[in-house]
Amino acid sequence: MVERFCDWLSNTRISQLFSGADWFVPAVQTVHILAMSIVVTLLAILNFRILRTKITGPAPDTLAANYVPVIWIFLMVLFITGALLTITEPARELLSKVFRVKMLLVIALIASTALLRATLHRDSHLRINSARRRIMGRALAITILVLCVAIVAAGRLIAYA
Amino acid sequence: MTGIQIAEALERTPLAVAIAKSIWLFPLIETLHVLGLILVVGSVAILDVRLLGLGNIHRPLNDLMRSVLPWTWSSFVVAAICGALLFSSKASTYYVNVPFRVKFVCLGLAAANMIAFHSRSHDLPNFGPTPMRARIAGAISLLLWLAIVSTGRWIGFTT
Numbered sequence: 001m002v003e004r005f006c007d008w009l010s011n012t013r014i015s016q017l018f019s020g021a022d023w024f025v026p027a028v029q030t031v032h033i034l035a036m037s038i039v040v041t042l043l044a045i046l047n048f049r050i051l052r053t054k055i056t057g058p059a060p061d062t063l064a065a066n067y068v069p070v071i072w073i074f075l076m077v078l079f080i081t082g083a084l085l086t087i088t089e090p091a092r093e094l095l096s097k098v099f100r101v102k103m104l105l106v107i108a109l110i111a112s113t114a115l116l117r118a119t120l121h122r123d124s125h126l127r128i129n130s131a132r133r134r135i136m137g138r139a140l141a142i143t144i145l146v147l148c149v150a151i152v153a154a155g156r157l158i159a160y161a
Numbered sequence: 162m163t164g165i166q167i168a169e170a171l172e173r174t175p176l177a178v179a180i181a182k183s184i185w186l187f188p189l190i191e192t193l194h195v196l197g198l199i200l201v202v203g204s205v206a207i208l209d210v211r212l213l214g215l216g217n218i219h220r221p222l223n224d225l226m227r228s229v230l231p232w233t234w235s236s237f238v239v240a241a242i243c244g245a246l247l248f249s250s251k252a253s254t255y256y257v258n259v260p261f262r263v264k265f266v267c268l269g270l271a272a273a274n275m276i277a278f279h280s281r282s283h284d285l286p287n288f289g290p291t292p293m294r295a296r297i298a299g300a301i302s303l304l305l306w307l308a309i310v311s312t313g314r315w316i317g318f319t320t
Contacts, residue, residue: 026318030311033195034202037310041203045228058220066217152199156192159317 006090018088028084035077036155040148042067043113047141050116060137061120068117075110098161102154109147116140168252177249187250190243197240198313202306204232212299214290221287251320260315267312271305274298 009015018024046063058066086093093099119140123133162170171177180186208229210216217225248255255261278298285295 022318026311026314030307030314033199033310033314034206034307037199037203038206039203040196040199041207041232044200044203045207045232070216149196152196153192156195157188160188 002094003091006094009087009090012087015087015090018084025085025088028081028088032078032081032085035074035081036152038074039071039078040152042071043144043148047116047144050137050141064117064120068113071113093158096158096161098154098157102151102158105147105151105154109144109151112140112144112147116144165253165256168256171249171252174249176246177252180246180250187247190246194240194243194247197236197238197243198310200236201233201240202310204229204236205302205306208233209299209303212291212295213303214296218290222285222291223287226282254320255316258316258320260312260319264309264312264316267305267308271302271309274301274305278302 010019046060046067049058049063050060116137119133119137123137172181180190207217208225211218211220211222211225278295281294285291291299
């Protein structure tokens with residue numbers, strides 16, 4: 001079923017147009033990496049701020065209010081460039097187990113980031129209400145950081161799978 | 162000894178041979194290199210956008226530099242070490258590769274731009290818009306890092 005979809009997609013005019021241009025894949029991958037840079041760096045700064053016990057700089061909720069909207073915008077850029085790469089080389093992406101794992105990790109990252117944003121909205125320092133919320137905030141921060149590393153690793157390993 | 166001879170000698174070192182022969186070492190080091198590069202580019206972009214007045218404009222410049230620059234430097238160290246290891250495994254191939262050479266020229270220019278900017282950054286206003294020289298430094302930096310990522314990607318398609 002997926003193989004047939006890949007065959008159909010790779011025979012469409014748009015897929016052949018993209019794959020026929022030597023510059024297209026490197027150019028789109030460059031934009032994909034640049035968008036990934038913004039998303040991963042903002043998530044790293046925000047989540048390490050949550051994990052830090054020493055209180056300096058902006059509060060986590062201020063950082064989240066500034067960074068999360070930017071993260072959503074660049075996740076859209078990642079989605080669009082990822083879709084373009086999939087249209088260009090459907091079999092390389094859709095038939096790869098590593099690609100499927102990467103997509104699951106991306107969904108988990110989006111859900112975790114949305115949950116963190118909502119939690120910070122309720123409790124700006126993740127410490128006012130209860131120890132339980134503080135532990136949950138830290139667990140979420142670690143989960144997001146691990147997901148970021150795993151997504152970057154999976155993205156690179158698609159080329160080797 | 163010519164450049165290509167040095168590259169060939171580097172390629173024959175035990176570590177370079179181990180990386181070239183291993184199934185998992187090259188992808189592992191490449192993943193760490195990409196992770197380092199992503200954090201360098203992201204942190205540099207956050208500061209450059211502030212210098213250009215396009216974002217983070219309400220955050221004091223000193224405060225932003227204090228929180229972002231440790232990320233830039235520590236990630237750069239990781240990216241540089243991993244990059245050197247990747248280079249050693251196919252040194253003679255990369256040495257003659259045009260995108261690789263362009264990437265290195267851009268890295269040198271980005272470093273020079275950063276040194277020039279930081280040598281005169283102490284008198285920058287902490288609040289509000291930055292002077293024209295800081296905006297130019299930010300724009301040049303963004304363009305150079307775009308070129309570094311782009312040429313880095315092209316290496317994979319030309320070796």
